[in-house]
Amino acid sequence: MKLKTLFALFFLTLLLFAGANLVLAFFLGEADKQRIESEARSAQITTLSDDLTISSQWGTRFARGFVATKDPVKWRNYNELMDIFDGKIARPAEYGWEYWDLVGANILAEPASDKQGAVSLDSKFLQLDLTIEEFNILKKAEDLILKMTMAERRAMHAAIGEFDDGTGVYIKKGKPDMALADKLLYGEGYLKDNGELSKLVYDLKTRVRERFRNILNQNEQFASQLIKTNIYLGGALFLIVVAYMIVLQKYFFQRTGRLLRAVKEISKGNLDVEMSVAGSDEIGELAAAIGSMTKNLKCAFESLKEKISISEKTALELDNERMRSEKLLHNILPATIAQRLQGGEEVIAEVFPEVTVFFSDIVGFTELSARLGPHETVNLLNVLFGKFDDLSEKHGVEKIKTIGDSYMVVGGIPNRDALHCQHVAEFALEAIAFVKNFSSIYPCAIEMRMGIHTGTVAAGVLGKKKFSYDLWGDVVNLASRYENSSTPNEIQVSESVKIRLADDFLFSEGFNVELKGKGIVPCFYLLGKKTTGHA
Incomplete structure (x- = not known):
């Protein structure tokens, strides 16, 4: 075959690969444009x-x-x-x-x-x-x-x-x-x-x-496929160049030798190699084309690395989101209950024959919140209930819920605890002491009523989309009523609580209180723990 024909075929091959490279570059640009537009639309809707x-x-x-x-x-x-x-x-x-x-x-x-x-x-x-x-x-x-x-x-x-x-x-x-x-x-x-x-x-x-995450994933997959195609085209072009060099090396030995060494470096992954072959003939143009392709490949590799980095970051964010969701579930439900739900249990309901229920609320909360305004009211509740949360963890009692200014805990649920009544009493004494101390430094007087009762309750997880762990039964209602009838800054308890705690705690003289649905019942105020030397 004549050299002129070889040169013509060589140039035709280069043109085909250059055109394919331009098409790939165009599609890569379009894919990136779609990514930017998708992210912008997602941000607008959010x-x-x-x-x-x-x-x-x-x-x-x-x-x-x-x-x-x-x-x-x-x-x-x-x-x-x-x-x-x-x-x-x-x-x-x-x-x-x-x-x-x-x-x-x-x-x-x-x-x-x-x-x-x-x-x-x-x-x-x-x-x-x-x-x-x-x-x-x-x-x-x-x-x-x-x-x-x-x-x-x-x-x-x-x-x-x-x-x-x-x-x-x-x-x-x-x-x-x-x-x-x-x-x-x-x-x-x-x-x-x-x-x-x-x-x-x-x-x-x-x-x-x-x-939009699916759209972005599709764009990334499409871009990745284009890059792979570009790499394959580059590899194919390299093979063609090598074949031509073998045929033409006897005519352009030195220049083709240098060009061949540069191409070998590219094949090893060195995209920073410089083309030392110059000239205005076909070999010079080939060297220029390979140099341009190398730059495109380098840009493509850099773009691929960036997309890989983004994918890794997205995967990390998804993992962090999963961990955050699990942490949120453990914050909403008791740890053992959350583990049972994650283990596949769909219905969780149990009867606990011996538990102690505690209720508290802020005296005159409606008037107080109207005077403070919404933001200061939330700040106040965060301080009080934040401390109560710390105390519940300290004494091993379980926070069930807050409703407005009402705070509810229980001892002996979901983990059985023989000392549930003592632990709730210790929690209540520390809680009322904190409220009194906090009231002395707060601009407005803060008083709380507290009530405790002990007995049998049912407990379980309610809801399918928004979970809550709750108690029900006569003991819960009575504990709430003991709290409602309590004197401000006092802990009113039932007779059953006093009987369980009489050896270790101090109580006021008994008195009678009328509770809705129960009539006249004996009550006591929990005053504190007995000291070591107390009779």
Whole structure:
């Protein structure tokens, strides 16, 4: 075959491989562009999902705050919040979880009434790429917000003596109905709707993350396949180059020799090798093409390393999320119960013949929380219940739940404990001592009532999506009633508790108390532990 023909075939081969390389580079660029767009859309949907929660949570806070304080600023802020949600006024640039806190602290101004650029949250979602399933979740969430908004407005109007005339207009006047307002904002239906809304937003964000994670995985797989193809093309080109060099080396021995050594270095994975072959003829052009290909391969390898690093980081984040979920489950349920659930048990219910139940609540909590405001109230409960959590762990008793300002623990569950009554008593004494000491340094007086009873209860795990470990039975009801009838900053106990603890603890003289459903029953106040030398 003539040299000219060989050269022509050689160039044709180079052109084919160069074209394939450009196509691969183009598809790699498109894949990266799709990745960026997918991440941006996912972030937009997540931000708008957060706005749903902001509208719900802050709507609740403003409504409850207005009912408690009649502060017109809270009413105005509530209407501004809903106007942003409905697209009646523009969403502030700084809008987010902290926005209304900053407005309340006069760090940021209240939203301007300018309608320019105002778009409802529903319209924003419609502009995004939602699936039918995601859109259905969104509509359910918006329906719940509308339902809660109607309850909140009705509660705020009831608090100032205004009522619906049957047409949705609050022009009927009457006495303020705080009981109705509290029922609307703190009732089981409202709380259920609030929790269901949070679950819907969580599901929406989870589905969006999962969908875009799948899209990103597909893009990464496609890019990885392109890189592999590019590598295969490079390998094939290398073999062709070597074949041509064997034929042509007798004509261009020195230059082809240098070029061959460079190509061998590339085949070993050294992509930093420099082409020392120059010239304007075909061999020079070949050297230039190989150099360009080497750079592309190097870029492709670097991109592959980056994607591998991202994949490893994503895997680590998923593992951390799994560990966090397991830790959260152990925080919600007793350790042994959590292990049984993870082991596959679906129904956990047991009877415990000997346990001790403790209840406490803050005296005058409703008035105290109205005076402190929501944030300071939460801070107060975190301090008190945080200490109670530490004490429950110290004395080996199990925290069951908190409801508002009420705190409940039990001894002897789920792990059997012969000294359950003593451990609960020690917990209660340290808890009341902490409350008294904390009250002496807190700006407002803090008092708590506490009650203890012992006996037989049933216990088990309730719920399928949101787990809770709870107790039920007459002992639980009586312990709560002993707490309700207790004197502030005292620990009122039943006679059965005194009988079990009389050898080691001090009690007041007995007295009678009427408990609902039980009539007159004897009670005592737990005063402390006997000292070593006490009779």
